Amino acid sequence: MKTILTGIRSNSVLTLGNYLGALLPMVRLANKHSGEAHVNIFVPDLHSIISEVDGDLQENTLRTLKYWLAAGLEVNDNVHIYRQSYVSAHSELCWILNCIATMGEMGRMTQYKEKSEGKASCNVGIFDYPVLMAADILLYSAEYVPLGEDQFQHIELARNLAIRFNHKFDSEVFVVPAKTAEQVKFMGVSDGIRIRDLLNPEKKMSKSTAAENSKIMLDDEPEKAAKKIMSATTDSLGKVKFDMFNQPGISNLLQIEALVNDVPLEEIITRWAGETRYGELKRKVAESVSRELTEFQARLSEISDEQVYALLEVGEKYANHVANAKLLEVQKAFGLR
Ligand code: TYM
Secondary structure, eight states, X not given: OEEEEEEOOOSSSOBHHHIIIIIHHHHHHHHHHTTTEEEEEEEOXXXXXXXXXXXXXXXHHHHHHHHHHHTTOOOOTTEXXXXXXXXXXXXXXXXXXXXXXXXXXHHTOHHHHHHHTXXXXXXXXXXXXXXXXXXXXXXXXXXXXXXXXXXXXXXXXHHHHHHHHHHHTTSOOSOOOOOHHHHHHHTTOSSOOOOBOSSSTTSBOOTTOOOGGGOOBTTSOHHHHHHHHHTOOOOSSOSOOOBTTTBHHHHHHHXXXXXXXXXXXXXXXXXXXXXXXXXXXXXXXXXXXXXXHHHHHXXXXXXXXXXXXXHHHHHHHHHHHHHHHHHHHHHHHHTOO
């Protein structure tokens, strides 16, 4: 059986960008494929500690796991939920992969450059976390890794490390994850997903942006979220058109509308083609987002801690079993066992 895998950090409440770029697409794929594939969903808590955590990490982790269920994930025997730090093989494989990764390729990682820019010093975790991410993926032989566009470079790194390792030992120890173009196709979208900052649509929506109205958080009151959409930056061209380069604000709204309603982007573009009143589009998107948030938050409030812990107990047993078996193959190849 193939494996589909993804993780979302739990440093704080998540944004609509996380929700539409990773959570919802993964839930839709999981519900579609879990009869014929393993679906691994985990909280990369070791990734969380490379930067500040808002509040208590364990509480955040629990909340993030509840998000998956509230987003509609149907759990069955093929769907596995776990926490990264409860499966020690992740850290061990990371170390081993560090010994085949190069300083040059790691230094080219955009996220590292962005996160370290202008700082006198930064922790090694920020430099190295894409290798840990490769370990997260390769331990489970995951072929498909639904992610937002900002993480694509890390998929390429995981592919390169898998290919390099297999070549070095003339082996097929690692399944090489699909290329990003195939990942996008698998997700059923025409391009990588990047939800934009509402006020400054050249940038991605991010929880670390200070301006409140630039981002929608998953715990925002639905009416407040609607107001943020209504005050989103657009342009003065006066024509609804999908053009991320010249009209990023309008294109972002079209993208959000498509993802929230699970309708192909092309269909939404056609539906709105020729519209000149941006207010109409904003009203529709605001309504879609506030409806989605209302339903999501209602489901979230019904999920108990016990429900999540029960899933973790089974999921972490499974994850340790699979990950330790793969780690042993790697250790043997390197002569450690
Ligand atoms: P993280 O926690 O920063 O982000 C989680 C997911 O949300 C997506 N995302 C977005 N998508 C669209 N538009 C946005 N504005 C937006 N903001 C965030 C991200 O692309 C991501 O899919 N290193 C990873 C976590 C991780 C992981 C893994 C993921 C660790 N190991 C193994 C998959 C497989 C991260 O920091 O994502």
